[in-house]
Amino acid sequence: MRFKVVCTIKDQKFEGYGSSKKLAKLAAARAALAVLEQAGAAPPSAGLAPAGMLQQTLADHIGKLVNEKFNEVMQHDLVHSKRKVLAGIVITTHNRIEDARVIAVTTGTKCVSGEHMSVTGRALNDCHAEVAARRCLQRHLYAQLLMYANQPDPSVPLEQSDVEPVAGGGFQLKRSRQVHLYVSTAPCGDGRIFSPHEHHHAEPDKHPNRLARGQLRTKIESGEGTIPVKNCNNSLQTWDGVMQGERLLTMSCSDKAARWSVAGLQGALLSLLLRPVYLTSLVLGSLLHPHHMYRALCGRIEAYISSLPPPFLLHRPLLSRAASAEARTPARAPSFSVCWCSTMQAPEIINATTGKLESGQPSMLCKQSMFARWQYLVRRLPLLPQESEDATGPVTPRLPDNIEQLLYNEAKQMCPTYQLAKRRLFEAFSKAGLGSWVRRPLEQDQFVCEISGADPHLLFA
Ligand SMILES: [Zn+2]
Structure with missing residues (x-):
């Protein structure tokens, strides 16, 4: 260049x-x-709240809706109503309270154990509530795109959908829509590394931990809490290493949320169909320390991130603390995760240690399932043009002839713009001296779609 x-x-x-x-x-x-x-596209009501904060009445409403929905879907299952962290996704239109809709409700605080990692994309790696909520949102987005795939002409906008076609190919979240993430407590990692009794004025920061602030941190296998990545030996984990008993490391929820602020919530696969979907707000039920939370989500990289390929950008979610009496729960956290999403009748109960349903069946949120939805849709919908390396402008991607033979990892690489945005994020963390992103063993993504011929009614349910 x-x-x-x-x-x-x-x-x-x-x-x-x-x-x-x-x-x-x-x-x-x-x-x-x-x-x-x-x-x-900024919401008209944003000006009413203090800078960077979501309007309080809306935040309270979001917290209330998620809690009510959880109680409703779990009313006949007291055993699995036990939870430590609750999360949910709410979509609004023009930030109006009246038509706020709960898209997902999830619980969970555990990750898969190394021995249960799947080579066919059938086990969920991370069942922390907010991470599961994001997968539920992806499932909702696939269902929204299916409505278009079922139309004779997918380029005609649908009133009832949350997404709309973009001229030239692909789709985007409607400009009128906002995506809100509710979590009952601060996400693990950087956003939670402070004492709950710490004073809420930001400076001067005299805390003995201040030098560790902003560091990338990983969850530890079969444990709670996080450790800085600097204490890990290697940013690339190996399959045989983990199988031999090396601890499986997963990035903390604060770090994943920072990644969503740059790369969006839709992930690599959906980026072939959908422009990035960013969080309008993060609403916490407790432990919101705006200064720490802002740093965790975007503050720690904003001076270091550059040359993001459009339409990717550093998006700063609004923050808020919902009025709720969420107390610290010292009891032992259950090892299951409840996942409900608007497309489902009953919630899934996932054993977070195996990453599968308690019956041993894979969850509808697993990679294999998402991959099958993707294969179904990319053959039927106009693809989103991707920025090319030589900067001559966006190019419409071409699907390979033998799409059934495509590996999951190859499918992810079909969205070079998303991959570049992700790379810029990793570079920003390392330029800021905050450590290197720890990646999962490569073997995890080397599988083909084995259920591509499944009935779409089952696949998208
Ligand atoms: Zn977490």
């Missing part, structure tokens, strides 16, 4: 790089437009 162009709007700077001045200008203009479009 020989040329760099900086475009300044008010006091915001947008950089573009290219092999010619023309291409660099184009890249800078695209980066600026992506941010301006996002700003234009």
Whole structure:
């Protein structure tokens, strides 16, 4: 890249790089437009709340809806109503309270044990409530896209859907919609590394832990709590290592949430169909320390992240503490996870240690299941153009002829724009001196879709 162009709007700077001045200008203009479009879609009521905070009445309502929905879906199952952390996803239209809808409700605080990792994408790796809630949202998004796949012309917008077609191919969350994540307590990792009694004024930070703030942290296998990645030997875990008893490490929920602020909640696969879906707000039921939470979500990387490929950007979710009496629960956390999503009748009860249902069957939230939905949809819907490496502009991806033979990992690589955004995030963490993202053994994603021929009614249920 020989040329760099900086475009300044008010006091915001947008950089573009290219092999010619023309291409660099184009890249800078695209980066600026992506941010301006996002700003234009900002909710009208955002101005009523303090800067960076969600309106209190809406936050309280979101907390109430998620708790009520959980009680409703679990009313006949007292055993599994036991929980430590509760999470949920609520979608609103124009941030209005009246039509707020609960899309997902989940519980859980555990991860899969190394020996139960799956080579066919059938076990869930991480059943922390907020991570499971995000998978439920993905399932909801697949169901929204299915409505379009069932239409004679998928480019005609549907009133009842949360997504809409984009001119030129692909879909996006409707501009009028907001996605809110509720969690009953601060996500594990950086957003929770402070004493609950710590004073709420931010500076000066004299806490003995302050030098460790912002560090990437991992959950530890079959335990609660997190440790900084600097104490891990290797950022690439190996299959045989884990099978031999090396502890399986999973990034903390705070780190995953920071990743969602850059790469979106939709993940690699859906990025072939959908523009990034960002969180409008994070609402906590307890332990909200806005200063720490903001740092965990985006503050720790904002000075280090650059050259994100449009339409990806660093998105700053609004924060809020919902009025609820969520108390610290010293009791031992159950090792199951409850997952309910708007497409399902009854919730799934997942054994977080095996990553599967208690019956031993895979969850509808597992990779294999998501992959099958993806295979069904990409053959029927117009694909989202992807930014190409040579900066000549977005290119519509082509599906391979033998899509049934495609490995899960190869499918993820079909979205180069998403992969680049993710790389920029990892670079930002390492430039900031906060450690390297720990990745799971590569063997986990080397599988083909084994249920691609399944009945779509079952697949998307
Ligand atoms: Zn967690």
